[in-house]
Amino acid sequence: MSSRDHILREVRRSLPADAPLPSLDRQWTRYDDPHAQFFDVLRGVGGAGRIVTGEPQLREEIDRVIAAIGAKQICSVISEAAAGNVDIAAIDDPHALASVDLAILPGELAVAENAAVWVNAARVRQRVAYFLSQHVILVVPYDRIVSNMHEAYAGLQLSADGYSPFGETTWGTFMSGPSKTADIEQALVIGAHGARSLHVFFTKP
Amino acid sequence: MPTQDHPAAANAFVADDAHAHWHDQALWFIRAKRDKCAHGLAEWEELRELAAQIKQHTVAHLGDYLEQFERNATRLGAVVHWARDAAEHNAIILRLLQERRVRRMVKSKSMLTEECGLNPFLEQHGIEVTDTDLGEWIVQLRHEHPSHIVLPAIHIKKEDVGELFHRELGTAKGATDPAYLTEAARHRLREKFLAAEAGLTGVNFGIAETGGFVVCTNEGNSDLGTSLPPIHIASMGIEKLVPRLDDMAVFLRLLARSATGQPITAYSTHYHGPRPGCELHIVLVDNGRTTLLASEEFRNSLRCIRCGACLNTCPVYRRSGGHSYGVSVAGPIGSIVNPSRDPATHRSLPFACTLCGSCADVCPVKIDLPNQLLTWRQRIAELGLLKPSKRRLMHFAGAVLSRPLLYNVAGGVGRAALRWAPRWLVYNRFNPWGRQREMPLPPKETFRQWHSRQSRDDKPSSS
Numbered sequence: 001m002s003s004r005d006h007i008l009r010e011v012r013r014s015l016p017a018d019a020p021l022p023s024l025d026r027q028w029t030r031y032d033d034p035h036a037q038f039f040d041v042l043r044g045v046g047g048a049g050r051i052v053t054g055e056p057q058l059r060e061e062i063d064r065v066i067a068a069i070g071a072k073q074i075c076s077v078i079s080e081a082a083a084g085n086v087d088i089a090a091i092d093d094p095h096a097l098a099s100v101d102l103a104i105l106p107g108e109l110a111v112a113e114n115a116a117v118w119v120n121a122a123r124v125r126q127r128v129a130y131f132l133s134q135h136v137i138l139v140v141p142y143d144r145i146v147s148n149m150h151e152a153y154a155g156l157q158l159s160a161d162g163y164s165p166f167g168e169t170t171w172g173t174f175m176s177g178p179s180k181t182a183d184i185e186q187a188l189v190i191g192a193h194g195a196r197s198l199h200v201f202f203t204k205p
Numbered sequence: 206m207p208t209q210d211h212p213a214a215a216n217a218f219v220a221d222d223a224h225a226h227w228h229d230q231a232l233w234f235i236r237a238k239r240d241k242c243a244h245g246l247a248e249w250e251e252l253r254e255l256a257a258q259i260k261q262h263t264v265a266h267l268g269d270y271l272e273q274f275e276r277n278a279t280r281l282g283a284v285v286h287w288a289r290d291a292a293e294h295n296a297i298i299l300r301l302l303q304e305r306r307v308r309r310m311v312k313s314k315s316m317l318t319e320e321c322g323l324n325p326f327l328e329q330h331g332i333e334v335t336d337t338d339l340g341e342w343i344v345q346l347r348h349e350h351p352s353h354i355v356l357p358a359i360h361i362k363k364e365d366v367g368e369l370f371h372r373e374l375g376t377a378k379g380a381t382d383p384a385y386l387t388e389a390a391r392h393r394l395r396e397k398f399l400a401a402e403a404g405l406t407g408v409n410f411g412i413a414e415t416g417g418f419v420v421c422t423n424e425g426n427s428d429l430g431t432s433l434p435p436i437h438i439a440s441m442g443i444e445k446l447v448p449r450l451d452d453m454a455v456f457l458r459l460l461a462r463s464a465t466g467q468p469i470t471a472y473s474t475h476y477h478g479p480r481p482g483c484e485l486h487i488v489l490v491d492n493g494r495t496t497l498l499a500s501e502e503f504r505n506s507l508r509c510i511r512c513g514a515c516l517n518t519c520p521v522y523r524r525s526g527g528h529s530y531g532v533s534v535a536g537p538i539g540s541i542v543n544p545s546r547d548p549a550t551h552r553s554l555p556f557a558c559t560l561c562g563s564c565a566d567v568c569p570v571k572i573d574l575p576n577q578l579l580t581w582r583q584r585i586a587e588l589g590l591l592k593p594s595k596r597r598l599m600h601f602a603g604a605v606l607s608r609p610l611l612y613n614v615a616g617g618v619g620r621a622a623l624r625w626a627p628r629w630l631v632y633n634r635f636n637p638w639g640r641q642r643e644m645p646l647p648p649k650e651t652f653r654q655w656h657s658r659q660s661r662d663d664k665p666s667s668s
Contacts, residue, residue, distance in 0.1 A: 004287040007443065007491045012268040014499035019261040024451055029247050041468055094433050095399055113246075113458075114468035127480070128432035131425045131472075149454035149469075157450065171480070174457070174473040179425040182465075183340035183356065185363045186231045187383035192339055193391060193398070194425025194472070 030147040034112035035202060038145060042115035042200060045177030046190045049200035051142065055080045058203055062104060062137060065199055069135050071102035077124055078104050078139045081201075094128040103133035107140040107200065109155055111174070113148045117200060118156060120172035127171055131179075136195040138175070142204040208550055209531030211557040212637075218526035224362060229523040231359065236517045238466025239567065246462070255455050257571035260508035263413075263446055264498065270413040270446045271489065277416025281478030283485040291321035294490050298323065298405070298438055299330055301486055305436060307332065307402040313420070313427035314338040315407030316354050316511060317440045317490060319533040334405075335397045337426040339390055346373055352527030354534055355464050355513035360526050394426070404430035408441035408487075409510070410456055413448050417477035418487070421460060421470040428472055435483045439476070443494050444507040456510060459569040463512040493546040502580050506541045508570040515564035515574060521557050530554060537564040537574045544581050552590040555581035613653075620647040 001009075031037040035051060042049060052058045062082050066074065075097065076084030082104050091097060105124055107117035117138050121127050130136060146152050156172075179194030190196065219225050243249045263270055275285045288294035294317075302310065310327070312318065312334055324334045324345070336345040340357035344350060346369055351357030358366070367381040376389045406427045410419040418439060420427045431437045447456060453475075461467040479485035498504050516522045516536030527535040532543045532551065540554035555578045564574040585591060591599070605615050623631065623644055632639045650658075 002287070003289045003293060006289060007287055007489070007495065008268050008271065010491070010495035011271065011443070011498060014495065014504075015267065016261075016265050016498075016501070016504060018265050019258065021262040021448060022255050022258045024255065024455065026248070026251065045467065045471070098395075098399055116469050116473070126432075128429070131428040131432060149458050150451070153451050153454050170477050172475045172477075173428065174469060175471065176469045176473075177471050179423070180471055181339045181387060181424050183338070183343065183358050184361075184366050184383035184386055186234070186356075186359070187363075189384050189387040191391065192387060192424035192426070193337065193394060193429055 024150060026150075028148045028150050029113065031112045034110075034145045034147050035142075037112040037147075038110055038115050038200075041113070042177060045115055046180060046188075047115060047177040047198040047200060049138075049202075051202045051204060053204040058139070058201060061199075061201060065135070065137060065197075066102060069102065069197065071135065073099050073101045074104070075100045075102070075129055075133065076104040077106060077129075081137075081139055088125055088129055091126055094126045094132070097126060097129055097132050100129065100133040102135045102137065103129045104137045104139065105130060107138035107175075108144065108172075109152060110140050110145040110200070110202070111147075111149060111152045112145060114174075114176055115200075116149075116152075116174035116176040118152065118172055118174055121170055127173075130173065130175065131194045133195060135197045135199075136175075136178075137199045137201065139201050139203060142202045145202070208552065209554075211525070211529050211531075211553040214531060215525035215529040215557075218360075218529055219524065225524060225526070228360065228526060232517045232523045235356075235465055236514075236567070239463055239514060239517065240466075242462040242466045242468065246458070252455055252459055253569055253571055256459055256510075256569055257508065259447060259452050259455065260570050261505075263448055264444070264504065264507055266448075267443065267446070267498070270448060271443060273413040274411050274416055274446055275489075277414070278418075278478075278487055279416070281416050283416070283478055283487050286486060286488045288488055288490045288492070290492050291490075294321045294440065294488055294492065295323050295326045297488055298440075299327060299332075301436070301438060302327070302332055302403060303330070305403070307436065309333045309335070309397070309401050310403045310405055311335050311337050311397055311401040311426075311430040311434070312405040313407070313422060313430050314341055314357070315405065315440050316351075316533055317407055317442055317492075318405070319350060320492065321440075321490070323440075335394070335401075337394055337397065337430055338422070338424060339387060339394075339426075342390065342394065343369065350528070350533065352535065353513060353516055354511050354536075355516075360528060398426075398429045398433055401430065401434045403436040403438065404434045405438045405440065406431060408439050408445050409460070410453060411441055411446045411487075412450050412453065413446050415450050415477060417450075417475055418445075419453060419457075419473060419475050421457075421473045423465075423467075423471045425472050428474055431474075431476070432480070435480075436486070437476070437479065437484070438486045438488065440488050440490060443489050443491055444509075460510060460512055463514040463567065463569040493542075497542060497545050500545060503541055503545050503577055505572050506538060506574075506577060508572055509538050509542075510570060511538075512569055514567040514569065518563045518567050520559055520561060520563070525557065530557065537578065538572070541574065541577045541581060544585070548585060548588055549590055552585050553592075555579075555585060556595075616651060620651075623647045 074084040075086035076082040109118040178198040181192035352360040370376040522536040543551040
């Protein structure tokens, strides 16, 4: 007998009595001002950001970040935000992104309760850009925010344009703040393996 | 495997009083952070109840959900393997790596691979395995095992990390600044990520309805390890499933809040099939889980999502350290799941517990840990596995407690002895309680004496 059949037989031999699968359709906490809640939590997890109106203001904010970190190699997928000098669309081997200082990337959906931003491979050919770049900026449309994780999963499955991130072979991450560790005596250090800093800009037209 | 005696192993840990105290306080601080996070969410208790119900349901339909997961994962392009035990798990992974001539693999945190002893097995076959979670890498460099399922290096002092990194990475001698040491590790581990030919991760949750799975980290190490090399291997216990994608909302809201008091981990990555042109292998592992499932008394522990909250709150864990348990999963949950694998080896673990019940109060999936620990003690006695000293003591206590006259006499002798006996008679090797503590001064009067005096005194006034 194969291990698969053996395990399944053992599992089925000793199943406990049935228990119903509960409905998750409840009144979950919602926020009157989800952006304020988002930034409040984001600051708590070591991130930064703000709401910007119009492309000039977005560019201004991003230039400020570039100057502050002294970024030289910049990979931008948001052309209206910054031009960048690393063209991710032309890169076949993800290792080629090892020297990127700053990546300016799209965020698909923000969650107010935990400052998480859903990112996926829809517009970023090499997902490693989110993790290998020294610093990351996420640009999220102003109205792409929900209060809690329940709304987030509902939103991901039924996005307005009919795109479903789970309907095809794909990948996605909830990113909340920069990379961090407290593995040495519980002292919090920002920038363990992934991004040393994470900025989130919500863009209003 | 030799019997691991928790109290004996804990001696080494408590010998360094200052560090044991630090360990206790550090974990209690995380417990406090967890409380703050939990209380900040109005629906916290509702989430715990839902999580328990979802897991209960999943376990009751585990066969169907495993098949559904396999079907959907395969449809997405992953290859699903099944392993009955640790040896088969390790053999599958070795074969996958050898067929592709992989010599260097990066690994992100997976307690399952610790459970299976994967690292030494692969190293024997000439494959370099690098644990990339900072804490796990530190314990790997020290040739140790994690002492905590979420905080692998919580038992190590920064001076020792500084010394280790000076030797291994050439950091400045005597440097102990965590930011400086982490930066040094970042540089070395980036080289490992970029040179890796395969990446291995654990699995926090498998989703039956989509065939995908979720891996949570704060460092981003699993993401680097699975976004650079062309092969991703995921080791997953068969109990890790949830039925629906929507269930992830409940579990991601609970996991990091329970584990470290964070609203969510920095990275919660959902894998649905391989990267274009790459490979994804999922190894589903039993290794004793179906034995646990067959046990009506202990199967609830299959709900566990390995958040570590029961370790952080446990007064025995905090004061004895993870290595005292001699297992990959320590603490209250480990004291349940390990004896079910091997009761003789782990017979002391259910006794490493004060039955205070704190673990059940914080468990996000509502496992009745103290009940299970108490039940394990009874099983261990029934199996004849009690230590002789404990067995004799229990016989003696049983004899005295079941005979009122003997109990009265023994009580009188005890009270007199504590008051009048010379110190050496009370504080000796037969009284481990008195090793670090003074015995209480016995009261002048017993409860019995007090009670009969009260009823005597009360009678005239009440009539």
